Amino acid sequence: MELSDESLCERVAGRDEAAFNLLVERYQQRAYRLAWSILRDAEEARDLSQEAFIRLYQAAGSFGGRARFSTWFYRILVNLCLDHRRKHRWWRRVVAPVHSEDEAEGSVVERLPAPAQDPLEELGRGRVMSRLWAAVDGLSHQQRAALLLQVQEGLPTAEIALVLKCSEATVRVHLHRALTALRKTLGGA
Amino acid sequence: MAMTPHPDALLIAYLRGELAENDRRSVADHLAACSECARAAENFQRILNDLGSSLPQPPQVHWGAYRAELGEKLEARRRPWRWQWLRRPVPLALSAAAAGVLLILGVQSWISGPLGNGDLASLEETVVASRLDLLRQYAVIERLDLWEDLDVVRRLDELYPGRKG
Numbered sequence A: 001m002e003l004s005d006e007s008l009c010e011r012v013a014g015r016d017e018a019a020f021n022l023l024v025e026r027y028q029q030r031a032y033r034l035a036w037s038i039l040r041d042a043e044e045a046r047d048l049s050q051e052a053f054i055r056l057y058q059a060a061g062s063f064g065g066r067a068r069f070s071t072w073f074y075r076i077l078v079n080l081c082l083d084h085r086r087k088h089r090w091w092r093r094v095v096a097p098v099h100s101e102d103e104a105e106g107s108v109v110e111r112l113p114a115p116a117q118d119p120l121e122e123l124g125r126g127r128v129m130s131r132l133w134a135a136v137d138g139l140s141h142q143q144r145a146a147l148l149l150q151v152q153e154g155l156p157t158a159e160i161a162l163v164l165k166c167s168e169a170t171v172r173v174h175l176h177r178a179l180t181a182l183r184k185t186l187g188g189a
Numbered sequence B: 001m002a003m004t005p006h007p008d009a010l011l012i013a014y015l016r017g018e019l020a021e022n023d024r025r026s027v028a029d030h031l032a033a034c035s036e037c038a039r040a041a042e043n044f045q046r047i048l049n050d051l052g053s054s055l056p057q058p059p060q061v062h063w064g065a066y067r068a069e070l071g072e073k074l075e076a077r078r079r080p081w082r083w084q085w086l087r088r089p090v091p092l093a094l095s096a097a098a099a100g101v102l103l104i105l106g107v108q109s110w111i112s113g114p115l116g117n118g119d120l121a122s123l124e125e126t127v128v129a130s131r132l133d134l135l136r137q138y139a140v141i142e143r144l145d146l147w148e149d150l151d152v153v154r155r156l157d158e159l160y161p162g163r164k165g
Helices: A005-013 A017-039 A042-062 A069-087 A089-095 A100-105 A119-137 A141-151 A157-164 A168-185 B008-015 B021-033 B035-053 B063-078 B081-087 B089-112 B117-130 B132-136 B139-143 B150-154
Strands: none
Touching: A005 A017, A005 A042, A005 A069, A017 A042, A017 A069, A017 A141, A017 B063, A042 A069, A042 B063, A069 A141, A069 A157, A119 A141, A119 A168, A119 B035, A141 A157, A141 A168, A141 B035, A157 A168, A168 B008, A168 B035, B008 B021, B008 B035, B021 B035
16 A cells, blocks of 8 residues: 555654655655746756755654645745745846746747647747746746646645745735736736 | 625635635625626636646756755765865865965975074074165164064165155
8 A cells, every 4th residue: 555645754754764765756746846937947946856855854753744745845845945036036136137047948838848739829829828927937936836836736725825834815815916917917907 | 786895815716616605605796796806707717727738847857866866965964064064165175275285385394394493593684684784874773672673674674764655
């Protein structure tokens, strides 16, 4: 029978290396993808997602099992990423006013899967998506994190609140403001 | 019937089916009566769908290398702090530079022999002798307690009448 994340975390608290490796394998892709979505930098996402696993290893004993393991782990990861963005905000403005990675590796549209429908229709849709994701990048850290946790990780509002260490009402406000800003970007009334 | 306030902050939760029955019914009633909110809810739903179906993919990662790197980082954290400190680039470079300077000094002293008290005295004599012409010009020198006023001797250039400053 497959062990739950919570059971594995308990074993990690007892310094079980195999349990830790299993948790890393289960969460490495999600952790890296979420970190990248927040930071938009592959190296930083790699580094900070690894740092989140190290913190998990060190603090596994403090996981009380009151929340789901995924919520607890996302909380570590998202806080690391948001702290990192806050600390490096001024530096990003000076060095990379435009997302350097987007320039180096193609725009958001170019990273989307190849179109399976009418290319012209897809091109138009691709442009809209590009504008939409550019607008997501321009949201405040909290709004962006709340939106990504909902859209990408599929977390309910209650869990997003636990991850971001705020109330559900605050998360709802973040999401409403984020979507209102995106709607404005797309020219919605 | 008076319209209820716009349920802005509840719209997303409503769209995701997260509201309790009372709130859900209240928002549904409002949307049926308020075209502005109904349009906003429709737009929000479309944006959420679009975002969900177009998630940008991060650059590929070799997961074996990722885990190996993570293992190394974790191992490094377990080492005593002094070794961690030494493995950082700046302390490593400083340690190497210090070791280099010590090596050069060691080699130099090995070539020229140890520098004793006698060498220091001869060094002082050489300095004083190089200023002998200046020393002769100052009566004040006679009154100097030489070892205590060596600083004056070193600054003789500044006392010389032909010089400025």
